[in-house]
Amino acid sequence: MNNMLIIGQYVPGSSFIHRLDPRTKITIIFFFVFFIFFANSLLSYGILTLFSVGSALATRIKVSYIIKGLTPVWFLILFTFLLHLLVTKDGEVLFRVFTYPIYTGAIIQGTAISLRFFLLILVTSLLTLTTSPIEITDAIENLLHPLKKIKFPVHELALMMSISLRFIPTLLQETEKISKAQASRGVDFKTGPIKERIQAVVPLLVPLFISAFKRAEELAMAMEARGYQGGEGRTKLRELKVGPLDWVALLCFILIIVALFVTRK
Amino acid sequence: MDISFKNVSYVYQYNTPFEHRAIEDLSFSVKSGSFVAIIGHTGSGKSTIIQHLNGLIRPTSGSISIGNFNLSASDKPKNLKELRSKVGIVFQYPEHQLFEETVAKDIGFGPKNFGIGDNEIMERIQQACTAVQLPNDLLERSPFDLSGGQMRRVAIAGVLAVNPELLVLDEPTAGLDPRGQQDMMDMFYQLHKQKKLTTILVTHSMEDALKYADHVIILNKGKKYMEGTPTEVFANKDALSKVQLDVPEVIQFLHEFKERFEGEITYSNQSIKQLASELTNQLKGLTNNE
Numbered sequence A: 001m002n003n004m005l006i007i008g009q010y011v012p013g014s015s016f017i018h019r020l021d022p023r024t025k026i027t028i029i030f031f032f033v034f035f036i037f038f039a040n041s042l043l044s045y046g047i048l049t050l051f052s053v054g055s056a057l058a059t060r061i062k063v064s065y066i067i068k069g070l071t072p073v074w075f076l077i078l079f080t081f082l083l084h085l086l087v088t089k090d091g092e093v094l095f096r097v098f099t100y101p102i103y104t105g106a107i108i109q110g111t112a113i114s115l116r117f118f119l120l121i122l123v124t125s126l127l128t129l130t131t132s133p134i135e136i137t138d139a140i141e142n143l144l145h146p147l148k149k150i151k152f153p154v155h156e157l158a159l160m161m162s163i164s165l166r167f168i169p170t171l172l173q174e175t176e177k178i179s180k181a182q183a184s185r186g187v188d189f190k191t192g193p194i195k196e197r198i199q200a201v202v203p204l205l206v207p208l209f210i211s212a213f214k215r216a217e218e219l220a221m222a223m224e225a226r227g228y229q230g231g232e233g234r235t236k237l238r239e240l241k242v243g244p245l246d247w248v249a250l251l252c253f254i255l256i257i258v259a260l261f262v263t264r265k
Numbered sequence B: 001m002d003i004s005f006k007n008v009s010y011v012y013q014y015n016t017p018f019e020h021r022a023i024e025d026l027s028f029s030v031k032s033g034s035f036v037a038i039i040g041h042t043g044s045g046k047s048t049i050i051q052h053l054n055g056l057i058r059p060t061s062g063s064i065s066i067g068n069f070n071l072s073a074s075d076k077p078k079n080l081k082e083l084r085s086k087v088g089i090v091f092q093y094p095e096h097q098l099f100e101e102t103v104a105k106d107i108g109f110g111p112k113n114f115g116i117g118d119n120e121i122m123e124r125i126q127q128a129c130t131a132v133q134l135p136n137d138l139l140e141r142s143p144f145d146l147s148g149g150q151m152r153r154v155a156i157a158g159v160l161a162v163n164p165e166l167l168v169l170d171e172p173t174a175g176l177d178p179r180g181q182q183d184m185m186d187m188f189y190q191l192h193k194q195k196k197l198t199t200i201l202v203t204h205s206m207e208d209a210l211k212y213a214d215h216v217i218i219l220n221k222g223k224k225y226m227e228g229t230p231t232e233v234f235a236n237k238d239a240l241s242k243v244q245l246d247v248p249e250v251i252q253f254l255h256e257f258k259e260r261f262e263g264e265i266t267y268s269n270q271s272i273k274q275l276a277s278e279l280t281n282q283l284k285g286l287t288n289n290e
Helices: A022-038 A042-058 A063-069 A071-087 A104-130 A133-143 A145-150 A154-184 A194-199 A202-225 A244-262 B046-052 B080-086 B103-113 B118-131 B148-160 B178-195 B206-212 B230-235 B237-242 B249-261 B272-289
Strands: A093-097 A100-103 B003-012 B020-030 B035-039 B061-066 B069-072 B087-090 B166-170 B198-203 B215-220 B223-228
Touching (some): A022 A042, A022 A104, A022 A133, A022 A244, A042 A063, A042 A104, A042 A244, A063 A071, A063 A104, A071 A104, A133 A145, A133 A154, B003 B046, B020 B046, B020 B061, B020 B215, B020 B223, B035 B206, B087 B148, B103 B148, B118 B148, B148 B178, B178 B206, B206 B249, B223 B230, B223 B237, B230 B237, B237 B249, B249 B272
Parallel strands (some): B035 B198, B087 B166, B166 B198
Antiparallel strands (some): A093 A100, B003 B020, B003 B061, B215 B223
16 A cells, blocks of 8 residues: 555664664764754765765665655655745846746755755655664653653653554554455445545544554553553663664764864855 | 456565565466365465455456456456456455444445445345344344344345355454354355355365365465365375365364275265265174174
């Protein structure tokens, strides 16, 4: 069903990016997203592009798969670019499309913004491509731990996140199963007037909700039966460990940020 | 409806790291009016075959013909809806597809989608209820108030109400108690006989395959492993055990009888009573010789 979209899809592997501590990855990406807005010269953009594309290659996931998966985002990037082309009026008039003037500034800014956008999406999707949802929630729980002091329900939040992440594929599967069963009974999801197509969703949604509620109830029961009682004093099967690899990655990232500031205009 | 598969392969998530070949170079044919059992382990491609039968998916390569409809990678039948009205599929746990307010509405949902008139729908609901032995006083109840077995009957009635020419059953008895399983299979067999329904049964149960089918196809890892009449297929115990499949109890018993007493009884659809008398005859013969 969602063959095209890779955002949120985890591809198991053993590259060094896969093996990094999820906290390292989240930290690096968090600061990357922040620092990308400081780039303003050709060289600084070059460095950031090199970093992102390099990391993408280092995951050893097929490049064609990553590119294909970003398809829906391409349109957004193209749209951003065109919007800048038409609206920005900096610099000289480069050429005219019919009578509409296109400025040099528009091209530069359009390219810069689209590139930023592309790099943002690429790097953040690398996180989910190389990190299993469980690792991500573990890392978030760990990183948010200090908030416990102000009575923020960190563990509960992490649990909610991991449960919902865990059930996304299950629900997708269920949706596919039910929609196939209903399609066999003559429901047409793909053609016909809008009104009928909206009505066609009812035979899909009702069974889906019913099974989701049932699942939730069963899960809650199973957790209680096994004595689940929240985060206090609970140990973990997978302990997060920061290794030498993580220090190397962090150091590289810091160097790149330094280089970014050096090459700024 | 005659069905034929020619060199059909299907690959899930083609061209991604999750590429998964579900069936490979599969060819078989099913004669109109026959009862075919498809047997294989989980992941052998049974459910994938089923989804081809009414055009839910199309083969990655190869071609399929179902009655007058043709399916292949490039060939999409123009009238999928017509195909779906002729092929009724009872999926695994069909009760999960129920959604209407009343049992009657849910059973009538399929026929309504295929453009059947209101009066005829009422008739079909009645017929389908009789066929699945569902008491009439349940018709105005909510399907979600029923027991599991009744819900399944409602869902099956919903498929039968479309009046399909080909009935496909994907482990229709999973999760029922032994008595319910027996009843349900007998019901399908009766329908098959009465309405001359071409029936395809996907199952784990060798007993059911032996009892009801006139043709058996064994799948292993997406490929056809064996094919023939139940007696032919189940006679080959060694080949079956190679892919971790058992033979039905009756045949297993005859095998053991042969090893123990060197008596020879070949299974050819005898009833248990007939077999018993054959056995006693042979055993008497043995004692007389001594």
